[in-house]
Amino acid sequence: MSTEKTERIAVLIDADNTRPSIIDGLLAEIAKYGVASVRRIYGDWTSSMLKGWKEVLLEHSVQPIQQFGYTRGKNATDSAMIIDAMDLLYTGKFDAFCIVSSDSDFTRLASRIRESGLLVYGFGEKKTPAPFVSACDKFIYTEVLSARTSDNEAITRKSTAELRKDTRLVRLLRNAVDSSSDESGWAHLATVGSNIAKQSPEFDPRNYGYSKLGELVGATRLFDLEERKLGDGHSKSIYLHDKREKRKKTPPKSEE
Structure with missing residues (x-):
């Protein structure tokens, strides 16, 4: 019987800044590092903009967290994710966090989690600001999670x-x-x-x-x-x- 410990990972997805087409590749990639014990995705689910996500959540057991945009120009989704992340951190039940977003607003969150001794895996598009990328232990660009990039062209192997x-x-x-x-x-x-x-x-x-x-x-x-x-x-x-x-x-x- 194997005694190797399986890492418990909390997966938090920013629906406003992530494409639903990456979900299969995302979960497969996370499985390399441990078990996604918590899978949550944040956004305003009354919006038609998230229709693509609604179609894949049940299939992949991802829990949608409703967050209304109370104030125009403010990202309520980011605030909800950060609050939940800190609540999960304080439970002491996780070995790592996976933050899925291309938004630099999560830079301080990633740094804070690492300060507590936990690993942070970041996922985002290549447009993700450098500070957030650097704040993670490992950052994976979502363009590589599928066979094709966002503009439907295959990722070219460099010579x-x-x-x-x-x-x-x-x-x-x-x-x-x-x-x-x-x-x-x-x-x-x-x-x-x-x-x-x-x-x-x-x-x-x-x-x-x-x-x-x-x-x-x-x-x-x-x-x-x-x-x-x-x-x-x-x-x-x-x-x-x-x-x-x-x-x-x-x-x-x-x-x-």
């Missing part, structure tokens, strides 16, 4: 040349490999992934058209990849080595 031109990506990968490497310069892929997540909450190989970190790293052709068998002889792990370091360690050819 090796395009990846190498992305100086921020290259720097992020190289810094992570350098920080995770042993004395020989090799770094375990899983450790590299953890290091990247700490540097850049919004990093996701799917943003570049690749499903796995190993695929993305291999596509850059900036690193040597090596599969190594684990102690049981059956499982394998991937290790990386910066090709620049290899060249540095290679002695110069003797001149004839």
Whole structure:
């Protein structure tokens, strides 16, 4: 019998700033991190604007929370979400929170939850302001949760040349490999992934058209990849080595 603890996650969705088409991908992604013990979505359900959400809530057991817009120009939905989040936080029953919105108003909420020692997973569109993204432990852009983007075009897999031109990506990968490497310069892929997540909450190989970190790293052709068998002889792990370091360690050819 497994004794591994399952993380309990409170999922709070801002219906005003989230598309209903992401619900399947959203819940599948959350399942990677734990169990969505609470699933709530906030909005004014008397509005025809939320019709798309009404059609999927029952199917996915998401509880709608009614919030009337009492004052024009003020977002009552945000206030209701923040109040509920703090109430849930104080119960001490959860290991993590999932905040689904592209609104920067949740930046302080994410920071406050993290201050209490809980993980915060953020989900929002690529237009989400940087402060909210940075306030989360991990941030997933909702465009990658389905096979197509919001403008119905497939997410294009970036070529090796395009990846190498992305100086921020290259720097992020190289810094992570350098920080995770042993004395020989090799770094375990899983450790590299953890290091990247700490540097850049919004990093996701799917943003570049690749499903796995190993695929993305291999596509850059900036690193040597090596599969190594684990102690049981059956499982394998991937290790990386910066090709620049290899060249540095290679002695110069003797001149004839």
